[in-house]
Amino acid sequence: MNALGLVVEYNPFHNGHFYHLAESKKETNADVVIAVMSGNFLQRGEPALISKWERTKMALHCGIDLVIELPYAFATQKANTFANGAVSILEALKCQSLCFGSELGEISSFLGANEFLHKSKQQYDELIKKQIKTGVSYPTALTNAFQELTNGKEILDLSLPNNILGFHYVKSIREQQAQMKPFTIQRTSAGYHEQNFVSPTIASATSIRKSIFSNEGDITNYVPSVTFQILNEYKMEKGLLHNWEQYFHLLKYSIMTMTEEDLLTIYEVEEGLENRIKKNILHAQSFQDFMERIKTKRYTWTRLQRLCTHILTKTTKQQMSFINDSQTAPYIRLLGMSSKGQEYLRSIKKQIELPIISKLATFRHPLLELDIKATNTYNMIFEEPLRSKLLKAEYATPPIRL
Amino acid sequence: MNALGLVVEYNPFHNGHFYHLAESKKETNADVVIAVMSGNFLQRGEPALISKWERTKMALHCGIDLVIELPYAFATQKANTFANGAVSILEALKCQSLCFGSELGEISSFLGANEFLHKSKQQYDELIKKQIKTGVSYPTALTNAFQELTNGKEILDLSLPNNILGFHYVKSIREQQAQMKPFTIQRTSAGYHEQNFVSPTIASATSIRKSIFSNEGDITNYVPSVTFQILNEYKMEKGLLHNWEQYFHLLKYSIMTMTEEDLLTIYEVEEGLENRIKKNILHAQSFQDFMERIKTKRYTWTRLQRLCTHILTKTTKQQMSFINDSQTAPYIRLLGMSSKGQEYLRSIKKQIELPIISKLATFRHPLLELDIKATNTYNMIFEEPLRSKLLKAEYATPPIRL
Numbered sequence: 001m002n003a004l005g006l007v008v009e010y011n012p013f014h015n016g017h018f019y020h021l022a023e024s025k026k027e028t029n030a031d032v033v034i035a036v037m038s039g040n041f042l043q044r045g046e047p048a049l050i051s052k053w054e055r056t057k058m059a060l061h062c063g064i065d066l067v068i069e070l071p072y073a074f075a076t077q078k079a080n081t082f083a084n085g086a087v088s089i090l091e092a093l094k095c096q097s098l099c100f101g102s103e104l105g106e107i108s109s110f111l112g113a114n115e116f117l118h119k120s121k122q123q124y125d126e127l128i129k130k131q132i133k134t135g136v137s138y139p140t141a142l143t144n145a146f147q148e149l150t151n152g153k154e155i156l157d158l159s160l161p162n163n164i165l166g167f168h169y170v171k172s173i174r175e176q177q178a179q180m181k182p183f184t185i186q187r188t189s190a191g192y193h194e195q196n197f198v199s200p201t202i203a204s205a206t207s208i209r210k211s212i213f214s215n216e217g218d219i220t221n222y223v224p225s226v227t228f229q230i231l232n233e234y235k236m237e238k239g240l241l242h243n244w245e246q247y248f249h250l251l252k253y254s255i256m257t258m259t260e261e262d263l264l265t266i267y268e269v270e271e272g273l274e275n276r277i278k279k280n281i282l283h284a285q286s287f288q289d290f291m292e293r294i295k296t297k298r299y300t301w302t303r304l305q306r307l308c309t310h311i312l313t314k315t316t317k318q319q320m321s322f323i324n325d326s327q328t329a330p331y332i333r334l335l336g337m338s339s340k341g342q343e344y345l346r347s348i349k350k351q352i353e354l355p356i357i358s359k360l361a362t363f364r365h366p367l368l369e370l371d372i373k374a375t376n377t378y379n380m381i382f383e384e385p386l387r388s389k390l391l392k393a394e395y396a397t398p399p400i401r402l
Numbered sequence: 403m404n405a406l407g408l409v410v411e412y413n414p415f416h417n418g419h420f421y422h423l424a425e426s427k428k429e430t431n432a433d434v435v436i437a438v439m440s441g442n443f444l445q446r447g448e449p450a451l452i453s454k455w456e457r458t459k460m461a462l463h464c465g466i467d468l469v470i471e472l473p474y475a476f477a478t479q480k481a482n483t484f485a486n487g488a489v490s491i492l493e494a495l496k497c498q499s500l501c502f503g504s505e506l507g508e509i510s511s512f513l514g515a516n517e518f519l520h521k522s523k524q525q526y527d528e529l530i531k532k533q534i535k536t537g538v539s540y541p542t543a544l545t546n547a548f549q550e551l552t553n554g555k556e557i558l559d560l561s562l563p564n565n566i567l568g569f570h571y572v573k574s575i576r577e578q579q580a581q582m583k584p585f586t587i588q589r590t591s592a593g594y595h596e597q598n599f600v601s602p603t604i605a606s607a608t609s610i611r612k613s614i615f616s617n618e619g620d621i622t623n624y625v626p627s628v629t630f631q632i633l634n635e636y637k638m639e640k641g642l643l644h645n646w647e648q649y650f651h652l653l654k655y656s657i658m659t660m661t662e663e664d665l666l667t668i669y670e671v672e673e674g675l676e677n678r679i680k681k682n683i684l685h686a687q688s689f690q691d692f693m694e695r696i697k698t699k700r701y702t703w704t705r706l707q708r709l710c711t712h713i714l715t716k717t718t719k720q721q722m723s724f725i726n727d728s729q730t731a732p733y734i735r736l737l738g739m740s741s742k743g744q745e746y747l748r749s750i751k752k753q754i755e756l757p758i759i760s761k762l763a764t765f766r767h768p769l770l771e772l773d774i775k776a777t778n779t780y781n782m783i784f785e786e787p788l789r790s791k792l793l794k795a796e797y798a799t800p801p802i803r804l
Contacts, residue, residue, distance in 0.1 A: 249782065249789075250652075250655055252782065252789075253652055253655075253779070253782045256775070256778040256779070256782065256793075257714075257715060257716040257775055257778065257779055258716065262716075282790075282793055282794065283790065283794070284790075285786045285787055285789075285790050286786065312659075313659060314659040314660065314664075369661075373658070373659055376658040376659065377655070377658070377659055380651065380654065380655045380658065384687045384688065385687055387651075387654075387687075388684075388685065388686075388687050391658075391684055392684065392685070
């Protein structure tokens, strides 16, 4: 079977994702589609709207055949590490292609940019260092260095978020000498950061979440009915959809009881930030307020949100050091499968070199501990007895079948 | 002026405390009364019903002249350390007497027991070790060893909680070669652990708290009107009176995100307990439930509650190591004073060797950091904007004057 790999968050699954899935299948002639999906915390350092289990259901209902959890250690990272983890899982599952959405929509430019940067690596690295010294953020440094290097020649606009991710998928495939072939589909109508609805059927996940939390606008035009239904069920059963503000009391409690030395053990807390965090938490009355207080030119909002996620989950530098040097995932955590997905899995079983985890109890790994801790933290905001029920479910829930 | 020292928790101030205060003044002919009072967390490892500021108001209204905070590092400890810290503060403030309530009410027996144990120290220590090896708790080991040593001669019943504390006050005075003289007043009517009302005007703080939280019974007969009023105001303004259950979500979150190694850095977490704690937290739906799950013959309920308090406030072994060898307090944190108390303080000012802290900003000490952290934790259960207001108040509140 010809397997297509996607890297997704589905927060929540919307029409744009549906379009991407359909176009990708067409483009790659795939028989089966595997999605590597972030768990309960996402790449921008936020809790997902609803849990990974419900997002898995959405994915399966909308045509995905296998849903694999991208471990926390990769899911909450900058593009490079995120891509390495995701690509390694799709490669381990013998995908023949990976198809990502991008602003550009031309795979040749991604290949070209990679080829070009590979050749000019030393020069590029020096330009990045020079940029960082000026006090700009890391992503801005990359973009500026790239522009300087290409001397204004428009190879690929690396200031656009999906172009960056795409660039890194292609880079990971190259570096891991993966067998899969990269494809890209141009994103239509809705920019990644777009806050408002601008097209009749396609909207960014950001604008959909904004509409949900502000109770303004109607999302039914922009999401499959199953998404709408699952979101509503979740809210009915659990009383909320997740966002950072609901975790702020835990974050504040954590920071207020940690010393500056404790903070420095947390992943992504660089020297100097510990003082800034401690100094500002006392006065911060909300997560938004806290973020605005600690924000500087040097650190992007996303970077600081990720850092807050690591404080919230108490993820230390030492715990993250269990990521191997090539940044490949050490296990495949199966969240859900269609019957076709199951059939595919059976067909390639003998060729898979990584352990496949269907039940938590059967496997242990330091990075899996981080996934468990992330889920525990994610569910800590519920009242009893729901909290205990959800905490225990993480150990008991078998992969969802459709 | 003749100053009398008391060691108190006032959780809340009740008629028994009033009786003790009056009798103690009579007994010692005191002009001025100084209370060393535990802050927001108490010796039995519990959050106080209301904050130390409101309990200071109660104390001043009921006749105390100076209220000093017993630092967290002493207030949440077993009798020995608790007494050492308290006595050292009263001695630093030139008290001529210390008067404690006890089941026995005869100071000679306390002096006799101390004298006896001082002489038989080596033998006593060996008997304690022998007892501990049988798997009983530390307090039981002390009692049994003492009984074995005295060979049934009834010198002092050390199985009674107030006798134990009294014994340790007398011991601390002896060991610190303090100038103050110990006195004791017999406790009337209500045992320390008494859960129900048994006298028409005197009831234990335990039974008063029980009545408050169960909404059963009327406490007005058992507390001065100012206590009733302050409790009501607190509940009106802040929406709650504190108990462990309100902190359980924070405790659970803490434990679920800590590793076993992290737990072992916490004060009072002995080797082996970390597994027991981690194993049981997942299923515990309330603080009571959790305590029942981790309770063993070896560890008393109080000991485990104190340990939970240290986890909640993230107080580490290393942080507690700043207690000096003689276990004396390094500062005097002034919570409140009457005009007479202020006059007294002025009169002895030049003789006081410890720094007196009226404003937090003026002094730093590792043990004071623990007091601040305890207050932060204590206030974390409130909603914004009340939480931030209370957190900031800790730095801004001057001593209460009456």
